[in-house]
Amino acid sequence: MKILVVGSGGREHALVWKIAQSPLAEKIYCAPGNGGIEDIAQCLDIAADDINALLDFASREKIDLTVVGPEAPLAEGIVDLFKSKGLKIFGPSKLASRLESSKVFAKHIMKKYNIPTAGFEEFTTVESALRFVKDAGRPLVIKADGLCAGKGVFVCATIEGQEQAINSILKDKTFGDCGSRIIIEECLLGQEASIIVISDGDNVITMASSQDHKRAFDGDLGPNTGGMGAYSPAPVVTSEVLKFIQEKIIIPAVKGMNSEGTPFSGVLYAGVMITKDGPKVLEFNVRFGDPETQAILPRLKSDLLEVILKSVDKKLEGHTLEWDARDCVCVVAASGGYPGEYEKGKIIKGLTDVAWPEQGMVFHAGTKKQEGQILTSGGRVLGVTSMGNDIKSAIDNAYAALDKISFEGMFFRGDIGKKALRKG
């Protein structure tokens, strides 16, 4: 089969790496890819959200299956476009993608189908929102409705912070039309976990649990980022917690989307807070998590391409996945300054000193190859990923691998996986 993977991050490197192991995969293209993906797939000079150029390529090259990494092309309707031309593609339709592209839509689905989530109110005017927070006297979370590249969520303990967030989104239009509506919701306490499933519209298959580290610095301090590291499995997701998430969150969401006439097929990712009253949804995403995918796929023993095809062909029922019992830890190496401004074009040293996969799998994110060298080209640069017989050895192995790698300004969190250590 000829496969096209859309995207350029660590998630896409992990997807291409795993798909390449399938006997069904003959040739893999990646648009646009990165300096690491180039070694295993043919990279194309097409942006991930240029859905018309992607369609032209897939039609011309007779691509058998397209796998979409990021949310932007899904929200723009790449799946509807490809399907209208008879091309096979893995992911939800534009309407089903609203579970991620509109927080208001997602909240209404959760309310309608009794899916546990934080209590919320929706606002379109600055005045009504300010009136609501005036006497609240408690931490609240303020969220822009649309896709804001992970920047549209403000967890605010004080009234000043709440007013600032409301003004920034609704008045100053920091996120443009993505912020024409906001959600103000109750602040949940607990540990976060990511539950990622593959759906064919009716049936779901659950991937291994994982936990992301959203904040930039150790101890969950500093600004929110795309994710500074992940591990799998997440011990906070006990079998009881997982059963609850499957029965009270995932299945009702998939059934609910069916009842709405917008069946959900593709990857459904529930970001949940495990509160003292049980798991509650923080957000739905309609794609694989990044960096969670880097920590999950090395543990997947089954053929990923096969399960993706079963989803696309609506034949998931009865399919099972086999997992490696070992733990896996992914530590993200980022450019100095990320998630704010950072410099690019730094030479990355030591990549070939890490024996893949025994010592680590170094998934590339913001990298590019130039005259035989690998240079930094983004905020999150690498996801250094290692397995271990327990979480402690997985952590030690990932940091030992990271120790061999360097570039000017490189920074990473030193506490990825520590929460699991406390549990274990």
Ligand code: AMP
């Ligand atoms: P989201 O994009 O909605 O997942 O929000 C990004 C991050 O903000 C989450 O991963 C949480 O760390 C935090 N967050 C979002 N909603 C809430 C909430 N209701 N209570 C506490 N933290 C939240």
Ligand code: GLY
């Ligand atoms: N790791 C968070 C996300 O993929 O949205």
